[in-house]
Amino acid sequence: MSMDLTRVPTEERLQDLRFWRDALFFAVLVLLGLGLVLAATIEGPRIGLLPALQARALRIGIGLLVLFLAARFRWALLRPRMGLLYAFVVGLCLLPVLFVGATKGATRWIELGPVSFQPVEMLKPLTVMAVAEFALRRGERLQSFWGGFVPAALPVLGAVGVLLLQPDVGHSLFLMAITAAILLLAGVRLRYLLAVGLVGVVAMGLVMLLGFFHTQSRIARFLAAEPAFQIRRAQVAMSEGGLMGVGPGAGWAKDGYVPEARNDFVLAILGNEFGLFGSLLALACFSVIFVASLRIARAAQTRWEGLVAFGLGYILVLQVALNVLGVTHTIPEKGIDLPLLSSGGTNLVFALASMGILAGIASRVLRDAGEGEFSE
Numbered sequence: 238m239s240m241d242l243t244r245v246p247t248e249e250r251l252q253d254l255r256f257w258r259d260a261l262f263f264a265v266l267v268l269l270g271l272g273l274v275l276a277a278t279i280e281g282p283r284i285g286l287l288p289a290l291q292a293r294a295l296r297i298g299i300g301l302l303v304l305f306l307a308a309r310f311r312w313a314l315l316r317p318r319m320g321l322l323y324a325f326v327v328g329l330c331l332l333p334v335l336f337v338g339a340t341k342g343a344t345r346w347i348e349l350g351p352v353s354f355q356p357v358e359m360l361k362p363l364t365v366m367a368v369a370e371f372a373l374r375r376g377e378r379l380q381s382f383w384g385g386f387v388p389a390a391l392p393v394l395g396a397v398g399v400l401l402l403q404p405d406v407g408h409s410l411f412l413m414a415i416t417a418a419i420l421l422l423a424g425v426r427l428r429y430l431l432a433v434g435l436v437g438v439v440a441m442g443l444v445m446l447l448g449f450f451h452t453q454s455r456i457a458r459f460l461a462a463e464p465a466f467q468i469r470r471a472q473v474a475m476s477e478g479g480l481m482g483v484g485p486g487a488g489w490a491k492d493g494y495v496p497e498a499r500n501d502f503v504l505a506i507l508g509n510e511f512g513l514f515g516s517l518l519a520l521a522c523f524s525v526i527f528v529a530s531l532r533i534a535r536a537a538q539t540r541w542e543g544l545v546a547f548g549l550g551y552i553l554v555l556q557v558a559l560n561v562l563g564v565t566h567t568i569p570e571k572g573i574d575l576p577l578l579s580s581g582g583t584n585l586v587f588a589l590a591s592m593g594i595l596a597g598i599a600s601r602v603l604r605d606a607g608e609g610e611f612s613e
Contacts, residue, residue, distance in 0.1 A: 251606050254536045258599040261529035264522035265592050268577040269297055271507070271519060276580055278486045279499045279506055296582045300589035307593030308600060313541060316370050320392065323367040327396045329356035334402045354583040357400065357408050361415070362591050364393060365548030368416050369541050372423035379424050386429045390416055407559070407571035413437060414555060419548050467502060468566045470495045475508035475516075482512030499580040501572055504564045519578065520557070526592070527554045533599045542598045549591040 276293035277286055284292075315322060332347055333356075346353045371389040372379055379385035393416045400409040417430050474495055477483070488510040495505050508516045530550020537543035556576050563570035574581050576588045 250536055251603060253532060254599055254602060257529040257532040258596055258603070260525050261533075261592065261595060261599075264525040264529075265577065265589070268519060268522050271511075271515070272578045272585075273297065274485050275503060275506060275510075275578060276499075278488065278510060279503070280580070281486070293580070296585050299582075300586045303586050304589040304593035304596070307590045308597035310597065311601075312366065312545070312594060312597075313539065315366070316541065319367050319370040323363060323392055323396075326356060326360050326363050327392075327399055330360060330396065330399050331402070332356070334399070355581070357405065358581075358583040358587040360396060360412070361408075361552050362549060362587060362594070364396070364412055364415050365419060365552065366545055368393060368419040369423065369544035369548065372420055372425070372544075373541055379420075380426060382426075382429055386420065386425050386433075389420060389423075389425070390433070405572075407573050410571075411555065411559070411573065415548060415552060418551050419544055422544060422547060467495060468564070468570070471502050471505035471564050472566070474505040478509040478512040478515075480512050481514055482508070482510045485510050500574050501560065501570065501579070502564055503575050503579050504561060507578065520561075523553060523557045523576075526550065530595055533595050536602050537598050538602055538605070546595055546598050549595055552591065553588070 273290065273293050277289050280289035280292070283289075329347065346355055368389065371392065372385075375385040375389055377385075379389065393412055397409045397412055400406075400412070413434075417434060421427065421430055474488070478488070482488075488506060495502050498506050504516065504519075507519060511518075527550045530546050530553075534543045534546035534550070537546055553576055556573055559568070559571050559573045560575045562568045563573070574584045577585060579585075
């Protein structure tokens with residue numbers, strides 16, 4: 238199964254592309270605004286309103302700078318060195334396992350003085366670029382299991398192995414889902430993905446059940462008759478928000494009532510203070526970004542850029558889906574942040590970098606048609 242994502246631009250398509258690029262920027266700004274308000278209302282009572290706003294604004298400022306730089310950079314220049322770059326970032330993910338202790342049952346952070354970051358956030362967009370490159374290098378051989386599929390997927394399996402050492406089952410499954418989507422779109426036979434996916438799910442299930450205590454406890458809480466402590470409190474917070482919410486800053490749920498309110502369960506605070514309206518507004522913005530990524534993929538100048546654009550949008554929608562389904566107790570909670578809204582600085586910066594890459598792909602098409610904004 239393959240899809241030609243490269244299109245010859247017509248005036249109608251250029252207008253469509255310009256609209257969706259601008260819609261992407263607008264949706265990102267709305268989400269950043271919501272995130273700023275949530276940071277103030279969650280962190281304000283603990284550290285003060287002004288410090289909370291300053292900390293979030295600093296992260297947003299850094300993220301927007303990265304977005305601008307990512308939009309200007311021609312990422313295709315990295316394609317010849319994609320294997321080395323991917324190996325380097327996988328190595329960064331291994332550093333926390335070797336040199337730091339566990340936090341909440343896992344070793345995922347690199348500490349650099351007052352700054353800490355989670356290298357897996359860098360690995361997610363890079364996996365999209367790398368898998369797209371590895372797949373396209375195989376050409377017609379991608380239809381072969383050993384000659385195409387295995388060489389294209391093998392580097393990601395190495396990354397998954399490193400993440401399992403942390404242990405980070407959620408992001409391991411996340412990378413596998415990203416890889417499967419890109420390979421399917423690039424032309425890998427569906428039966429290969431189904432067969433390997435079935436084996437992988439069984440193997441991952443055994444590893445989770447036998448090896449990782451914190452993963453076992455998450456599954457046990459999910460299967461219990463009553464939802465886990467934090468899930469119950471998140472559900473109460475969202476239900477009490479009603480249609481329009483109790484108002485920004487007026488909610489009580491963030492004052493230690495909902496654990497991880499600033500990260501995994503920020504949706505509960507959004508629902509409590511902004512109600513169903515606020516939650517649907519955020520989900521609508523995420524939907525706009527995903528549709529924009531599909532439109533940009535359709536208009537991309539090269540097949541590699543088309544795959545990258547699709548993959549970056551898929552990363553975002555998959556993160557949102559896993560977070561929302563976990564918070565609502567539809568699936569076991571994965572410990573995955575809500576993009577652009579959770580307080581994590583690493584997640585925010587690399588999410589905005591992904592938005593910049595999308596904007597850059599669109600702007601190059603428009604520039605070559607005489608309408609672009611980002612000069613090279």
